[in-house]
Amino acid sequence: MPRPRRGGDDEDPKDSTFGERLPGGGSLGWRLDREERHPSLSPELVSAAVSAPIVFSGIQPTGRKHLGNYIGAIRQYVEGQDRGDPAIFCIVDLHAISVAYDPAELRERLYDTAAILLAAGLDPERCIFFRQSDVREHSEMTWLLSAVTSHGDLNRMTQFKDKSAKQELVSAALFFYPVLMAADVLAYRATEVPVGDDQRQHVELMREIARRFNERFGETLVVPEMRIPGVGARIMDLQEPERKMSTTGGTEAGTVLVLEEPQAIRKKLGSAVTDSGREVRRAPEKAGITNLIDIYAVARGSDPEAVEREFEGAGYGDFKQAVAEAVVDYLAPVRERYAELRPDEAALEAILAAGAERARASAAPIVADVRERMGFGPA
Ligand code: TYM
Numbered sequence: 001m002p003r004p005r006r007g008g009d010d011e012d013p014k015d016s017t018f019g020e021r022l023p024g025g026g027s028l029g030w031r032l033d034r035e036e037r038h039p040s041l042s043p044e045l046v047s048a049a050v051s052a053p054i055v056f057s058g059i060q061p062t063g064r065k066h067l068g069n070y071i072g073a074i075r076q077y078v079e080g081q082d083r084g085d086p087a088i089f090c091i092v093d094l095h096a097i098s099v100a101y102d103p104a105e106l107r108e109r110l111y112d113t114a115a116i117l118l119a120a121g122l123d124p125e126r127c128i129f130f131r132q133s134d135v136r137e138h139s140e141m142t143w144l145l146s147a148v149t150s151h152g153d154l155n156r157m158t159q160f161k162d163k164s165a166k167q168e169l170v171s172a173a174l175f176f177y178p179v180l181m182a183a184d185v186l187a188y189r190a191t192e193v194p195v196g197d198d199q200r201q202h203v204e205l206m207r208e209i210a211r212r213f214n215e216r217f218g219e220t221l222v223v224p225e226m227r228i229p230g231v232g233a234r235i236m237d238l239q240e241p242e243r244k245m246s247t248t249g250g251t252e253a254g255t256v257l258v259l260e261e262p263q264a265i266r267k268k269l270g271s272a273v274t275d276s277g278r279e280v281r282r283a284p285e286k287a288g289i290t291n292l293i294d295i296y297a298v299a300r301g302s303d304p305e306a307v308e309r310e311f312e313g314a315g316y317g318d319f320k321q322a323v324a325e326a327v328v329d330y331l332a333p334v335r336e337r338y339a340e341l342r343p344d345e346a347a348l349e350a351i352l353a354a355g356a357e358r359a360r361a362s363a364a365p366i367v368a369d370v371r372e373r374m375g376f377g378p379a
Contacts, residue, residue, distance in 0.1 A: 032192070032225045055084030056190035056224070058092040058132065058181070059117070061110040062101065067256040067327065068235035068245035070334075071298050072196025074120050074258075076229060080194050081127040088128040088188055088359065089117065091352075094138060094180060098173035099163060114348050116258055119337035128362070130355030132184065137363040141183035142176065144370055148212040149179050153205055159198070162249070182206035186213075187363040189222040197233040198244060200226065217373040232298045238272040241287035259335050262328040269324035280311035280319050289316070292323050299326035 057077055059069065081087040091113050096106055110131065122129055132138055154160065157178055164170040181202050185193055186209070193203055203226040210221040237243045239254030247255055256268050274288045282290040282304055296319075297304045311319050341348070371377060 032227050052085040053080075053083060053192040054188060054190045054222075055080040055087040055192045055194065056090070056185045056188050057088075057194045058090045058095070058184050059113060060096055061091050061093050061106065061113040062096045062099075063109075063247035065113065065116050065258045066245055066247055067258065067295065067331075068196065070120070070258050070331070071232035071235050071295065072198075072229065073194060074117065075298070076194035076227065077117065077127075078121040080192070080227075081122060084127065084192070086128050086358075086362070087126070088130075088190065088362070089122060090130055090132050090184060090359070091117075092132045092181075092184065094132045095177060098171055098177050099167055100169070111342065111345055111348050114352060115338050115342040116334065118341050118348075118351070119334045120258075124351045124355060128355050128358045129351060130359045131352045134352065134356035135359045135363060137187050137360065137367045138180065138183050141187045141363075141367050141370065142180045144367075144374060145183055145186065145209055145213065146176070146179050147374070148216055149182070149205075149209050153208065154178060157201060157205070159202070166248075178202045178205050179209070182209045185224050186210055186221045187366055188359075189366055190224050191222055192227050193224050194227045196235075197228055200228075213370075217370075220369055220373050229298075231304060232294050235295065236287060236291040238268055238288070238291070241273055241291050256327060256331075258331055259338060260331070261335075262332070265328050265331070266321075266324045269320055269327060272320055272323075274316050274320075278315065280314055280316070281308045289319075292320065296323045296326050299323075299330035 057073065057080070059065075059073060065074070077087070077089050081089075091110055093106060093110055096109075114129075114131075117129070118124075154175055160175060160177065164174055167174065182205065185206055193199075193206075195203060203224070207223045210223045213221050214223075235245045237245050237250040237254035238256070239251040241254075243250055245255050247257075253268055253271065254273075256265055260268075269292075272288060272292060274292075275286050277286065277289075280289060280293065282293055284290075293304050293307050296302070297307050300307075302310075311322070
């Protein structure tokens with residue numbers, strides 16, 4: 001089915017035509033992010049984008065997946081697979097080699113991540129679920145897009161600065177990471193990219209790359225929208241709530257893993273850092289409590305205002321206990337399902353292989369189009 005090209009389709013987020021909440025967009029108020037106004041966007045294109053977004057997101061197989069990944073991203077994937085046509089989710093193993101790694105461990109972590117996503121509710125019948133390295137178009141597209149990516153932009157990426165400070169060898173792959181990420185999305189002409197807040201700069205760059213390609217070679221690529229959840233886009237470390245939760249940059253005691261046992265979850269939430277006050281309410285100077293309110297709201301399918309009302313007059317101790325129970329209940333089904341799925345690597349491989357075939361079928365004609373526009377192959 002031919003799709004309208006939506007390159008540069010953008011408008012004011014406050015404009016109600018293409019509002020914050022999409023049909024079926026979940027109860028927590030999702031946000032599509034756009035920085036610029038493009039008044040030329042036609043109503044037809046708006047309605048096409050609303051009714052049938054092409055959703056794409058990726059997740060790294062490195063580290064262990066934590067509550068921040070789950071709340072900021074994975075739950076969005078599950079929700080996105082019913083809106084997306086198609087919804088495409090990719091385990092980005094090519095990104096994982098940008099820092100020091102062990103090949104055997106990479107394979108193990110890839111299966112872990114695949115099983116977590118399936119346990120969380122990704123359904124290979126309702127989405128395209130695959131391993132990035134199986135689809136060569138991603139690598140080729142990276143090189144092609146590097147022609148319209150500015151070195152200065154890559155140099156400004158805060159994630160590159162943060163991660164390179166921690167590496168013995170700062171690989172060229174780490175520098176090129178955002179180009180590969182742009183290739184992932186642009187190779188499918190995806191319209192929507194569900195991510196957590198920390199990927200904002202990368203998504204802005206991929207939009208710039210798409211725009212620059214279209215200016216240079218003619219309208220070819222879609223400028224995708226970033227989609228971040230209204231609540232939980234940035235889950236913070238429980239011990240150091242001014243830092244985001246992360247298995248690489250955060251504290252161990254402050255990071256709740258998706259597969260963690262209930263007792264460990266209770267312990268981590270019980271010792272979460274709060275403040276010297278007593279009120280369960282969100283405030284800039286109450287980073288720890290604000291974070292716990294967001295976590296509780298998502299885990300219970302509520303919203304932060306309702307949580308503040310629910311715990312009016314309650315002490316921090318009772319509140320933390322309630323958050324712990326909510327998180328235990330929230331993650332238990334995923335952990336249980338994971339235990340069933342993870343041992344069968346052949347089944348996981350079969351799912352990933354079938355997904356890769358479908359992904360290739362989607363990406364190949366678009367990459368061929370890009371090649372042709374750039375002057376490769378016969379006239
Ligand atoms: P990765 O694997 O680091 O993280 C996966 C997703 O989890 C989100 N996330 C968080 N959300 C809320 N609070 C947190 N503390 C938190 N920590 C992580 C991330 O924003 C992300 O959405 N570069 C990407 C992977 C990627 C990708 C793509 C994403 C590769 N290609 C194409 C979208 C589209 C990454 O490192 O994710």
